[in-house]
Amino acid sequence: MTEPAATPSAAPAAGAAPAGGRLWGGRFASGPAQAMAALSSSVHFDHRLAPYDLLASKAHARVLHRAGLLDADELGRMLAALAELEEVVASGGFAPTVADEDVHTALERGLVERLGPLGGKLRAGRSRNDQIATDLRLFLRDHARQVVLALGHLQEALLEQADALADAPAPGFTHLQHAQPVAFGHELAKHAHALARDVDRLRDWDRRAAVSPLGAGALSGSSLPLDPEAVAAELGFDRAAANSIDAVSDRDFAAEFLFCAALLGVHLSRLGEEYCLWASREFGWATLDDAFSTGSSIMPQKKNPDVAELVRGKAGRLIGGLTGLLATLKGLPFAYNRDLQEDKEPVFDAVDTLLLVLPALAGMVATTRFHREVMEAAAPEGFALATEVADWLVRRGTPFREAHEVAGACVRWCEERGVGLESLAPADLPGISPLLDADVLAVLDVRGAIEARSTPGGTAPARVREQVGALRAALHAQRAWAAGGA
Numbered sequence: 001m002t003e004p005a006a007t008p009s010a011a012p013a014a015g016a017a018p019a020g021g022r023l024w025g026g027r028f029a030s031g032p033a034q035a036m037a038a039l040s041s042s043v044h045f046d047h048r049l050a051p052y053d054l055l056a057s058k059a060h061a062r063v064l065h066r067a068g069l070l071d072a073d074e075l076g077r078m079l080a081a082l083a084e085l086e087e088v089v090a091s092g093g094f095a096p097t098v099a100d101e102d103v104h105t106a107l108e109r110g111l112v113e114r115l116g117p118l119g120g121k122l123r124a125g126r127s128r129n130d131q132i133a134t135d136l137r138l139f140l141r142d143h144a145r146q147v148v149l150a151l152g153h154l155q156e157a158l159l160e161q162a163d164a165l166a167d168a169p170a171p172g173f174t175h176l177q178h179a180q181p182v183a184f185g186h187e188l189a190k191h192a193h194a195l196a197r198d199v200d201r202l203r204d205w206d207r208r209a210a211v212s213p214l215g216a217g218a219l220s221g222s223s224l225p226l227d228p229e230a231v232a233a234e235l236g237f238d239r240a241a242a243n244s245i246d247a248v249s250d251r252d253f254a255a256e257f258l259f260c261a262a263l264l265g266v267h268l269s270r271l272g273e274e275y276c277l278w279a280s281r282e283f284g285w286a287t288l289d290d291a292f293s294t295g296s297s298i299m300p301q302k303k304n305p306d307v308a309e310l311v312r313g314k315a316g317r318l319i320g321g322l323t324g325l326l327a328t329l330k331g332l333p334f335a336y337n338r339d340l341q342e343d344k345e346p347v348f349d350a351v352d353t354l355l356l357v358l359p360a361l362a363g364m365v366a367t368t369r370f371h372r373e374v375m376e377a378a379a380p381e382g383f384a385l386a387t388e389v390a391d392w393l394v395r396r397g398t399p400f401r402e403a404h405e406v407a408g409a410c411v412r413w414c415e416e417r418g419v420g421l422e423s424l425a426p427a428d429l430p431g432i433s434p435l436l437d438a439d440v441l442a443v444l445d446v447r448g449a450i451e452a453r454s455t456p457g458g459t460a461p462a463r464v465r466e467q468v469g470a471l472r473a474a475l476h477a478q479r480a481w482a483a484g485g486a
Contacts, residue, residue: 051086126215144260145481147358158189181379203481249335284371289364292363325347386421
């Protein structure tokens, strides 16, 4: 399901703490101090889980009915009230107040307002501990699919550009130094491969996250005749949790999602870094579209790659969310501890960050104009064809160790004279090595060098187009999964 817009409310304001509405007040002679209430409140951020809490509440109501704890009339009235709450939450007509400690308190208040004492029956057999663990899993499983759908647009943009530039020569780099010529489509496809792994990681994460905690209660299960497996099935989980203590204290699913988000952020950042380089005057390989660039407030000539730079910055934010949650979890005893309230904000922020940056990055990639002639002219620079000389010698039976030395001697000869390898003439070769003859000059060709690298996964244009085809097939499958398929 897609999360409806929620209307968050501010944390409790200064003044006396509200006395009513709490789900735990019977044992206490007075309400919490204002400072305690302000610290304890989470409703200003966890209200966005309301649609998922209501979804789980419907499933729980049906289980209570099957257990004989709600009659048919009560169930019908309960489901109708929950459906009404669902509508007003989606429309913004129902919002938490400062008296509501969390999303569960707010929604129970809304239910009791509509049903009177009957609304209080829904609390039987469940705790906020198993509720919140269930709600957050539902939220993340839903939003992981939204992230994958958004990611698909970026992958598609990369593949379109990679296909169009599959035969465009460009310098390939190691250590940010010219290394060997490559097809530029090969460069773009490498990013699509990294993003495809991110999708695989999220799909694999979803398999472990598909466990329902509902029915675990506070930590020990329930003495009521409930059916956690039926609830799990109704909510789209694969199974119910096998251990009630683990069910309410496990936040592996949140930490692992944040890891997936952080690594995706790293991949997006590396893509952004390369676009910053390619669009620089020093490279001059790319011109970014005006719609995905900004200017300077003082220098009228500037055209800045802000999308790419902001994506690099957001990666640090995603990494910070992961490390923060891991630090929170590392010392917690089982079962539920209030520290776990800190799990939601980094998760929400990661989802919001990814859904913010992915459309902008996809737009930037799709609209970038690459300059083939500039890339091709730069492709042989830095003696990038030296390996072709060594490979030519190897094909003639020279051990690569010796071939490497001869190719290096060619480079040294050219460096001393301030020329490139393409300037070598037949008369120059005997003075460099007796192993060389005029036939070697034929391999000093950028396009030929790229075509020659036709091993699987290589940079030859035919291989690049194979990659693009395979990645497009994977993209089709991931979109089916994100839309609700298996």
